[in-house]
Amino acid sequence: MNYSTSEEDYIKAIYRLQENQSTVGTNELAAELKTKPASITDMLKKLKAKKLLHYQPYRGFRLNEEGTKVALTIIRRHRLWEYFLSEKLKFGWNEVHDIAEELEHVGSHTLIERLDKYLGFPRFDPHGDPIPDPAGKLQVVDQIKLTELPLDVKAKVSGVTDQSANMLELLKHRHIAIGTSIVVKKKFDFDQSVEIKTDRNSPFTISEQAAKNIYVQYEPRS
Amino acid sequence: MNYSTSEEDYIKAIYRLQENQSTVGTNELAAELKTKPASITDMLKKLKAKKLLHYQPYRGFRLNEEGTKVALTIIRRHRLWEYFLSEKLKFGWNEVHDIAEELEHVGSHTLIERLDKYLGFPRFDPHGDPIPDPAGKLQVVDQIKLTELPLDVKAKVSGVTDQSANMLELLKHRHIAIGTSIVVKKKFDFDQSVEIKTDRNSPFTISEQAAKNIYVQYEPRS
DNA sequence: TTATATTTTTAGACAAAGCTAAAAATTAAT
DNA sequence: ATTAATTTTTAGCTTTGTCTAAAAATATAA
Structure with a gap:
C-alpha cells in the first residue's frame, strides 16, 4: 500500500x-x-x-500491527538518509534531520535497499538511534552509554544525544566520530570524569556528563 | 521562492x-x-x-527569464540525482529517471550543492544530458556523437540515448560505461560500421547505428 | 452528584489540483 | 466571408488536507 x-x-x-x-x-x-x-x-x-x-x-x-510496520518503514528511510547525509555528504548531526524529513517520503523500495547496501548496512543513525530492518522490525538495541561500558573493553561510537555546540566542539577536537574505536581506561568518581582512549588519541579525560551522551556498541558494525 | x-x-x-x-x-x-x-x-x-x-x-x-532559471534548477537536481543513482547506487541507466523524478522535488539548496561536490561536480547525467550549473545556467555542450568523433582522437563516453535491451547488452559485453576511454580507429562506409577501441578491449567493430547513440566528450570530466 | 472544565467530534468553509461539460475564441476551409 | 473544425477557457464539481466555531462526550471537582 x-x-x-x-x-x-x-x-x-x-x-x-x-x-x-x-x-x-x-x-x-x-x-x-x-x-x-x-x-x-x-x-x-x-x-x-x-x-x-x-x-x-x-x-x-x-x-495496530500493520500501522507499526508502516511507521518503522518510514523511520528506516529517515534514518538511512540521515546516515547518508552525515557520512557521505558531511552534514553535521544537527543538520540532517530536516532534510531527511523530506527524503523519507520518496517511496521506491529498491532505492532504499540499494542505499542501505551502499552505506554498508548501518545499524544506527548519526543520533545513535537504531535503523529498523527491511522487514520493518526494530532490532534490539545492543548499544549502551559510554559511562556504562566496562573498563578496557573496546567499543565503537554509534551516536550522541547531545548536539549542543559545546559537545560537537568537544567531539571534533578529540576526533570522535561515528565508528571511532573507543575504550574507557579509568573512572574518576571523585570529580565525575572518565579517562578514555580512542584509536586516534593518547588517553584523555572528559566529564561524565559528556560521556553519558555518547553511545557505543560492542560488536563491529555488520 | x-x-x-x-x-x-x-x-x-x-x-x-x-x-x-x-x-x-x-x-x-x-x-x-x-x-x-x-x-x-x-x-x-x-x-x-x-x-x-x-x-x-x-x-x-x-x-520568461525567471521561469527558465527555475526550470534549470529543477533539471539540475534531477540530473544530479540520476548521476548519483547510476554511479553510486548502481542503478541501470533506464531505472534512474522515475526515482529522480521524485528526488528532484526535495528543495534544500545545501543538499544539492553537497551532493554535487560529493559526486565530483559531474557535467553530464547518465543519459549524456548536461547538468546545469548552480546559477541555473546550461553549459554549452561539448559532447558529440561517437560517429562525429575524428579518427584516433581519445574521448570519454558521456552517455547513451538508446536504452533498449540490445544496446545495454552490447555496452555491457564490450565493457563500455560512462567514463570509458574510447577511440575511433576506422570508419567502414561500405557496411555502415565503425571500428573502435577502449581502454579495456582490443579493437572491435559496432554498427554506425549503435555508435550514433553513444555520446562522448573530449576533455576529462572536471 | 450535579455543575464545570476539558477533550473530542461535527459542521461548514477554504485552498490546491484535478476533472467534465459547455461556452468562447481562433483557425481552416469551402 | 461565412461556416466548420479546433483550441482554449470558463463554470461548476471532486478530493485531500486544513481551519474555525459550535456541539457533544468525557472527566473533574465541589
Whole structure:
C-alpha cells in the first residue's frame, strides 16, 4: 500500500508518542504535528479505514500491527538518509534531520535497499538511534552509554544525544566520530570524569556528563 | 521562492517543449503532462501570477527569464540525482529517471550543492544530458556523437540515448560505461560500421547505428 | 452528584489540483 | 466571408488536507 506524505507524517508521529503512553489522544497528536485537533479527527478516520490503527471516538487510538510496520518503514528511510547525509555528504548531526524529513517520503523500495547496501548496512543513525530492518522490525538495541561500558573493553561510537555546540566542539577536537574505536581506561568518581582512549588519541579525560551522551556498541558494525 | 511539486512539474514540462517550438500550446502541454487542457489553463494563471512566464489567453505561452532559471534548477537536481543513482547506487541507466523524478522535488539548496561536490561536480547525467550549473545556467555542450568523433582522437563516453535491451547488452559485453576511454580507429562506409577501441578491449567493430547513440566528450570530466 | 472544565467530534468553509461539460475564441476551409 | 473544425477557457464539481466555531462526550471537582 502507498501513503501520502501527510498520512506518513501522522503515522510516524503516532508511533513516536505511543512509545511512552499506552494510548494517544487527539490534543496531544495535534500538538506534536503542529496542527489542530479537528484535523486529527479527520485523518484518524482515514487511517482507521485503511486499517492502520485501533480507534474508538473519544477513546484514544494506537497503531495496530500493520500501522507499526508502516511507521518503522518510514523511520528506516529517515534514518538511512540521515546516515547518508552525515557520512557521505558531511552534514553535521544537527543538520540532517530536516532534510531527511523530506527524503523519507520518496517511496521506491529498491532505492532504499540499494542505499542501505551502499552505506554498508548501518545499524544506527548519526543520533545513535537504531535503523529498523527491511522487514520493518526494530532490532534490539545492543548499544549502551559510554559511562556504562566496562573498563578496557573496546567499543565503537554509534551516536550522541547531545548536539549542543559545546559537545560537537568537544567531539571534533578529540576526533570522535561515528565508528571511532573507543575504550574507557579509568573512572574518576571523585570529580565525575572518565579517562578514555580512542584509536586516534593518547588517553584523555572528559566529564561524565559528556560521556553519558555518547553511545557505543560492542560488536563491529555488520 | 518555493514551488509545489505540481508547479515544478509544469515548469519543467514547458521548458522541455519550448526547446523546439517558439511558443507552447495548452493541448500540447496537457498531453505532455498526461492531464486535461482545463487543468493547464488553471495552472498557467498561477504561474503567470508568480511571474514565471509570458501568457496571453488563447495566444500560447513561454517561460520568461525567471521561469527558465527555475526550470534549470529543477533539471539540475534531477540530473544530479540520476548521476548519483547510476554511479553510486548502481542503478541501470533506464531505472534512474522515475526515482529522480521524485528526488528532484526535495528543495534544500545545501543538499544539492553537497551532493554535487560529493559526486565530483559531474557535467553530464547518465543519459549524456548536461547538468546545469548552480546559477541555473546550461553549459554549452561539448559532447558529440561517437560517429562525429575524428579518427584516433581519445574521448570519454558521456552517455547513451538508446536504452533498449540490445544496446545495454552490447555496452555491457564490450565493457563500455560512462567514463570509458574510447577511440575511433576506422570508419567502414561500405557496411555502415565503425571500428573502435577502449581502454579495456582490443579493437572491435559496432554498427554506425549503435555508435550514433553513444555520446562522448573530449576533455576529462572536471 | 450535579455543575464545570476539558477533550473530542461535527459542521461548514477554504485552498490546491484535478476533472467534465459547455461556452468562447481562433483557425481552416469551402 | 461565412461556416466548420479546433483550441482554449470558463463554470461548476471532486478530493485531500486544513481551519474555525459550535456541539457533544468525557472527566473533574465541589
